[in-house]
Amino acid sequence: MIRAYRIMLLARLLDEKLASLYRMGKIHGGVFLGKGQEALSVATGMALRPGDVFAPLIRDGAGRLAFGEPLLDAVRTYLGSPLGPMRGRDGNVHRGRPKQGLLPMISHLGAMISVVNGALMAHRFRNIAGTVGVASIGDGATSTGSFHEALNQAAVEKLPLILIVANNRYAYSTPNERQFACKSLLDKAAGYGAQASSINGADLWDCMAKIKTAVESARVSPQPHLLVADLLRLCGHGEHDDASYVLQELKSSALGRDCLELAARKLTSLGLASEKDLQSWKAEASSEIEKGVAQVQQEPIPDPYKEDWCAIATREMREGRDAHQDPDTRAATE
Amino acid sequence: MITYLEAIREAQARALADDQRVFIYGQDIGNFGGAFKATKNLAREFPGRVIDCPISEDAMLGMAVGAALNGMRPIIEVQFADFSTAGFNQIVNQAATMFWRTQIPCPIVVRLPGGGTSGGGPFHSQSMEGLYAHYPGLIVMTPATVEDAYAMLLEAVALDDPVIFCEHKYLYYHLKAEKLPAESHKPARARIARAGRDMTIVAYSAMVHEALAVADELAAEGTEIEVVDLRYVKPLDTDTIVASVARTGRLLAVGESFPWGGVTAEVLARVATEGFALLDAPPQRLNAKDTPVPYHPNLWAAHRPTARSIASAARNLLRL
8 A cells, every 4th residue: 555655645646746757848738637536546556457447538648557557658748859759749647658568648538448349359360368458537528439449349258448437526617417318427338238336536545456356356257347436626627727616515516535645644643654654755755756757857858850740650651752841851861 | 374363363362471460450351251251261371360350440459469569470351441430540540640759669560451342331332541641650651553552552561651552442342453462563653554745644553544544535535644643642653643744734633532531632732832833734633522421332433533534634634
């Protein structure tokens, strides 16, 4: 649990650093934080092991770190460093390392679920047993056709898909009651022949136990499992959003408790950590982040003249002479 | 004799036999053998590798991407090209961007039975090549011959990129060849389907055959038409097109898809920008009409270019 807490803490502090870089105008585009969802996210990442597949969503900084994504990947992708996995070609949360099982999300919600299914199908074809795939989504993505198609597909193919819904009550600004009319999102699973479990998203211990159980069960008996976590996003959709639409009564309810604070309190009350430990972990995490950010800020920025502007792997089949491209930057490619 | 459809079936059989990474996923393709029988008996010959999919184009194509990233070479049969719009997002946003974003190749083949047959109507007749060619990251093939259907499909499976393979349903049964080629052509080049000196008609897929019929017809009137079969609409072989126009001085581009934008517009744009001085007359294009594809044979035959309307456009161009 200490490892889980420390990753949550690192993710929270990294988010805060990214938000501050955003306010300083150092980050192009948006910044999307996971505040309030770290317990669910870290539990997801920690339940997985190398060889598994993970398609995180925008609030999965903690899960990414737990799954093994280097902290520098986040910093480099937000700052557009050409040394990062996306090399300035894609930014912020749109990062991944497919060879390591970490899928880079596209913005279209629900679209990653069937990609996880495909990875699991490939494992089956290649006789790789015992692996699982996790797709993270929010309450909003459960309204998409992609969600429906992919969950049905996983059930038909009996794939070990763990589909984790962070029901943080709002899809951007749209509340649950404008998103779906069933009593609980758990009800959706029955229609596909999938299992379903609910999670208290504010409680790290509950997240760890429920996700681990689902993952370990899917490893030995492959079938999809829908997990729905109840929690509240303790920030805006992105840093551009003040989240003024979140009802005060939700914020002050049990749902609005901060999973990181709850975990710290429980660790100390169980005698697993002292106040001093908490302080020193925080200092260590901050220093790791400061070091990473300082390093990336020294790195080169993408150079359009060095970019090869080729979107296909078969280079000899790229569109060669194209009179309609900017001749200035085109010259670098030829 | 082997048909265009049988060539596609044979290419898939060979791909499955030669490469353990290949599997086929699509609707009704298993025991049933596909709506057009392009996978006839393949499920029996290659157990577990020719798989029926739920009617879920988005999940079907998303699954292909995930499998391709994990060492497989999926062939996706979309039952009709028209239905690929239901999986459009996975093709253009997921598959097409993957290599650019991650440098990890995404080798999938999306087979699209497209183009008109009479009676197909608005949702079983569309030509989608222009739509997909618009997106970076995709290769778009439009074979016009039995030999190309076979060789280019094998090439598509071997390529490390997502390939949109546009098969023409009209050619499925109408087109026959003596035998299949042993080796594939030089990739990504257009083909001079017929040499001539008075005018170039650039066509692809089923329109190549309409253009060849026009070339025969006008040859009797003393006009020598050169027919360029594009074979690939992306990458577009500008060199072969411009070289042909250099010989003939006149260009007519013919396509079966809707008229706004698309392949014929791209051909004209390239010739106008790169070969303007080679032209003796304004370049022309002929496409389907700007309406959905009609159902009744009388309307359908008037909607798409045919040998009659191409001949008329060609005669007009000769007078310019």
